[in-house]
Amino acid sequence: MSEIWSRLHPGAVAFADSDGDGASDFLESIAGTDPFDSQSLLRITSVETLRDPAVVKFHWQAVNGKRYAIDGLDPQDGGWTELETLISTETGPASLQLPIADPSAIFRLRVGDIDADGDGLTAWEEALLGLSDASPASSTSSGRPDFSTAFRRLEGEGDLTLSDGRAIPKRLPTRTEAVRFLAQSSFGADEDLIVRVTDIGIGAWLDEQLNPTVTTNTYAAMTGNGAITPSIYPYQWSRGWWRAAMTGPDQVRQRMGYALSQILVVSCSGNDFIRQSAPTQAVYYDILLSQSLGNYRQLLEKVSYSTQMGFYLSHLRNRRSDPALNRFPDENYAREIMQLFTIGLWELNPDGSRKLDDSGQPIPTYDNTTIMEMAKVFTGLSFGGTATTFFTPVNTAAYLIPMKMWDEEHEPGEKILFGETVIPAGQTGAKDISDALDILCAHPNTAPFLSRQLIQRFTASHPSPDYIRRVSQVWENNGSGVSGDLKAVMEAILMDPEARNPATDGDIAGKIREPYLRTVALMRAFKARNSRTPPTFPVVTQNFPTILGQQPLWAPSVFNFYSPDYRPVGELRAQGITAPELEIATASRMIETDNFLQRVIDRGMDPFTTAAADILHLDFTTALALSSDSSALVDYLDELLTWGTLSPSTRSAVTAAVNAQPSPELKVETAVHLIIESPDFVVLK
Amino acid sequence: MNPSAPDPSHRFINRRRFLGQASCAAVGSASLISSLLNLRLLGDLSAAEAPESEDYRALVCVFLAGGNDSFNMLAPVDPTGYAEFATARGSVAPPLANYLPLPGQLPDGRSLGVHNSMPRLASLYTEGKAAFVANVGTLVEPTDLASYSNGSVKLPLGLFSHSDQQMHWQSSLPDSPAPGTGWAGRMADLLDELNDGGPVSMNVSLGGVNLFQCGTEIIPFAIGKSGAVELSYWNSGSYIPRRAAMESIMDAQYNNIFQRAFANMKRQAVSGNADFKTALAAGTPITTPFTAANDLSAQLQMVAKTIGARNELGKTRQTFFVTMGGWDLHGSLEANHPALLGALNTAISEFQDAITAMGIDQQVTLFSASDFARTLSSNGSGTDHAWGGNQFVIGGAVKGGQIYGTYPELALGSVLDTGRGRLIPTTSVDQYFADLALWMGVSPSNLPLILPNLHRFHDPAAGPSLGFL
Secondary structure (H helix, E strand, O other): HHHHHHOOOOOOOOOOOEEEEEHHHHHHHHHHHOOOOOOOOOOEEEEEEEOOOOOOEEEEOOOOOOEEEEEEEEOOOEEEEEEEEEEOOOOOOEEEEEEEOOOOOOOOEEEEOOOOOOOOOOOOOOOOOHOOOOOOOOOOOOOOOOHHHHHHHHOOEEEEEEOOEEEEOEEOOHHHHHHHHHHHHOOOOOHHHHHHHHHHOHHHHHHHHOOOOOOOOHHHHHHOOOOOHHHOEEEEEEHHHHHHHHHHHHHHHHHHHHHHOOOOOOOOOOHHHHHOOOOHHHHHHHHHHHHOOOEEEHHHHHHHHOHHHHOOOOOOOOOEEHHHHOOOEEEEEEHHHHOOOOOOOOOEEEOOOOOOOOOEEEEOOOOOHHHHHHHHHHHOOHHHHHHOOOOOOOHHHHOOOEEEOOHHHHHOOOOOOOOOOOOOOOOHHHHHHHHHHHHHHHOOOOHHHHHHHHHHHHHOOOOOOHHHHHHHHHHHHHOOOOOOEEHHHHHHOOOOHHOOOOOOOHHHHEEOOOOHOOOOOHHHHOOEEEEOOOOOOOOOOOOOOHHOOEEEEEEEEOOOOOOOOOEEEOOOHHOOOOOOOHHHOOOHHHHHHHHHHHHHHOOOOOOOOOOOOHHHHHHOHHHHHOOOOHHHHHHHHHHHOOOOOOHHHHHHHHHHHHOOOOOOHHHHHHHHHHHHHOOOHHEEO | OOOOOOOOHHHHHHHHHHHHHHHHHHHHHHHHHHHHHHHHHHHHHOOOOOOOOOOOOEEEEEOOOOOOOHHEEEOOOHHHHHHHHHHHHHHOOHHHHHHHEOOOOOOOOOOEEOOOOHHHHHHHOOOOEEEEEEEEEOOOOOOOOHHHHHHHOOOOOOOOOHHHHHHHHHOOOOOOOOOOHHHHHHHHHHHHOOOOOOOOEEEEEOOOOOOOOOOOOOOOEEEEEEOOOOOOOOHHHHHHHHHHHHHHHOOOOOOOHHHHHHHHHHHHHHHHHHHHHHHHHHOOOOOOOOOOHHHHHHHHHHHHHHHHHHHHHHOOEEEEEEEOOOOOOOOOHHHHHHHHHHHHHHHHHHHHHHHHHOOOOOOOOEEEEEOOOOOOEEOOOOOOOOOOOOEEEEOOOOOOOOEEEEEOOOOOOOOOOOOOOOOOOOOOOOHHHHHHHHOOOHHHHHHHHHOOOHHHHOOOOOOOOOOOO
């Protein structure tokens, strides 16, 4: 049932007929009529027959935005055929007429909803909200997708007056709705965030988050986090990351930065320059953070010039070709910026599906000639700062600033991309790069290719084509004609019907939460802190990639921790459903993750050093106070950790285990551990 | 088809049902696996015509992720051959003195050497326990420069891309955009009948979940270098309530497909690890040394331990997947490639010692695979993605001391050069894998089930294609 209809008619019960007019409340919700007014229902009010030409005309009271159809019955096979349709644009008398062919015939009038613009709102809802079903972003004032506009209008205190003059109550999110939303959009719900979201609403909180007044950067979080000199300990950047994630107010911005770090991959794994310098890691990640609610085109430029990416994909000191030496430009960055950072390997439809040629084969987006041409574009970059030539040796300070274009090592001549798009000869290297980035960002693949992967990071392991299309539309145009606006994309991902309506996609809804983020969510839910003043976050174990399969900036290769296309053997593969996060769920890691989380819950997060004062302890004060009542304890944890969706079987298993434990501490630790490792927590749906 | 993991107590029933369903599915479906299985039913109902079950055999795939520059690993060392090599490779050509010459000559008169960071590989070759397969790579059909250039042949999808070429090497289906199974997985679907069952798969991975070992029914058991792990609360008295609760959580029914998948996977992880731990504790201990700091050595040590527990695990057929990264040397090739080759040499050397000490070097064959070789020409300090390359096969059963396939001409602009020294393979991965599969006990008539494209390069009924086993 439509949320708006339910709020218009509080007390309606789907399978009751509250007004006794013969139409159940559920049917009235489809017709958009009043379930408490026996005069308000869909019925044919009169039938006229006319001659010259011979027609039969049906009259009824229509509701604005509903779709009506006259069906005719075939008496031979009992099947109905749709004969005439009407999409009502006002509430009031309506009619449809049909030519009469036979002396007797049976017709019916049928009503339903349409969503012509595919924005997740029906035409009936859009009409009541003053929006249009002709465009998914019809509100000129908000500049947002209509679903997001509608969601925000329904949220708050007091009433919302609809376009027909009726009023419905607004409401604020419940605590469980807040926890679920925070699991999608932040590093995890804690009591402060839950209170804030339930106080001001999901939409208003998202507005705060999309325009943060305080922005975290991991470099400052790292260096301000104790007296350790970061360059000495390559793993120290993790302290900054954890401090930012645990205490930074800009949660959505940080989640997007983290998501981008899994697309624009730079890794400590296999790269000594990056692994051995914590500041280098911080500088790169902070580039992602700085643009995570900015524009992808600008971010891509910063990444392309970043020394870290230059190290990682080897276009740092990439030289122009020298045919005499059989030396050609390095193709590494050229290849991956296309395959992974922008357009992907195969031409895509706006809904992320692959285009197929006449023989049913996918169509490559580029060939190797384009790679070689693109490789020429990314020549001439070397260290900046104090360097005086392309080859000047530098100290590590130069690792922390962008690369510089040295035009004498940039490949001259034109570069022809995709066999047709020409970057002209005679330009500077910087202009060549700028042109190439423009071309890639304007490619029709970029929006669906990246939209799908970002959706997978936040809300859905296997987003529907419609979901991808809706987000992709916003990527193409943020409402003001700008493409690649990540703030608008973030909003589109979180404020999509598939993300906000839990049941939209049945049993393939939701996502497997990343093991690393499950760990962070646990730590945040119980405000894990150590005994130092102010608290520090020395989470610098080197074992996360082994135990969890993940750690920020530790992907095994530029292909990230897992593939967006990964389909585990079994039911998921048979049905063609992607679940990227299960690619790292090996038999050993599933056990090691469980053991690790158990240790964190029972004893706290072990730091790299063994000082007791460094150990981050979870604060179970509230839970301990409830421990004598297992039902109350599980209710509390269900709300905080699984947004009130703990399955009956998990609940009874947890309750039995809690009841079998002797001490309050063991009861709480047992309950938290079992819930954290249950499919109810692992899958965010 | 119901691909959920088999309950070991019902495995034969499951297998029959599985085959029955597959042949039914083939009636209405053109999906690859169902038509393959249909072929199996028509072609050879007595599939288990494999060797005696006590004749243990294991295949170890060493996957060099990122694309080994294998023309620096195995290079011409005669004056003419080396000069051609050095000209093409420019600044990334190692000096001639860095090669250990191999005995014998190629038919064209050239002689080859192995990079001197791999002395054990060279000595295994000389002892007749190692061979090379030259210029092997992914091909959809026989391809030459003319058909490549004019587009008259189908080419591997996503040619020169890491992710795609790894997928093709592991599936041997380079014309499939999303192969669901790997060739060792399909092989295991056939050969697992020779094993005794149990929760631990015959396909064991130290390199994580991988396509290579995924079949329709068999999936890899992916473990870490330290071997079996168990839940710390599983066998501890005070934690018994937690264990009981976790078991009922894993065994519960879930409506959401992701919840179901997670619960099933965790259940399998727990029971597989428990079985694995018991088996390893009772298996033959490994006494020869492995270098703990060498990641590949540590992986291969766990492979050796698992092989040592083959009887306890009830396996007469096993495959193993180990990986080594770092090969994508677009830069610093000169500095880093010899070190990688050296670490690879150490690991395979230690593994060979362990297997020989167990007295089963005739029954274990190790082979290398990699995304691709690299451009012969340099980009200044490294090399870029290419196509055909050189691989090695090691084991007592190998007819070693020989180069199989055709070692290519290395001049830029040769008849195989698609540009920059990206060489068209002259041997397909299907041919390479066919010999390995036959040695594992797959009958010639079943080969097309595992390698459906093989017939384009070699008549499967004719037996081995290259003859190195």
